[in-house]
Amino acid sequence: MILRAAVRAPFPSAFLRILQTTHSLGYIFGSPLYDEVISLCVDLGELDAAIAIVADMETTGITVPDQTLDKVLSARRGGDADAFDEES
Numbered sequence: 078m079i080l081r082a083a084v085r086a087p088f089p090s091a092f093l094r095i096l097q098t099t100h101s102l103g104y105i106f107g108s109p110l111y112d113e114v115i116s117l118c119v120d121l122g123e124l125d126a127a128i129a130i131v132a133d134m135e136t137t138g139i140t141v142p143d144q145t146l147d148k149v150l151s152a153r154r155g156g157d158a159d160a161f162d163e164e165s
Contacts (some may be wrong), residue, residue, distance in 0.1 A: 092126065
């Protein structure tokens with residue numbers, strides 16, 4: 078319920094803190110919830126939060142689907158390309 082409330086009030090750093098706390102307590106959620114949170118972070122442009130969530134999942138031993146990794150990496154590359162274009 079707390080995660081659903083955090084999803085409704087987009088605050089990506091809250092997702093990370095909540096997930097880290099629940100993981101430390103031994104709770105693991107289903108893949109669709111992680112994908113939803115990561116997608117929301119990417120949509121909001123909070124790539125650092127998305128990457129941190131993926132890293133926390135991997136550290137906890139949660140398998141990150143390839144599609145989720147591709148989504149984050151694609152957004153990351155897109156952000157890097159934009160920064161490169163601005164420098165030129």
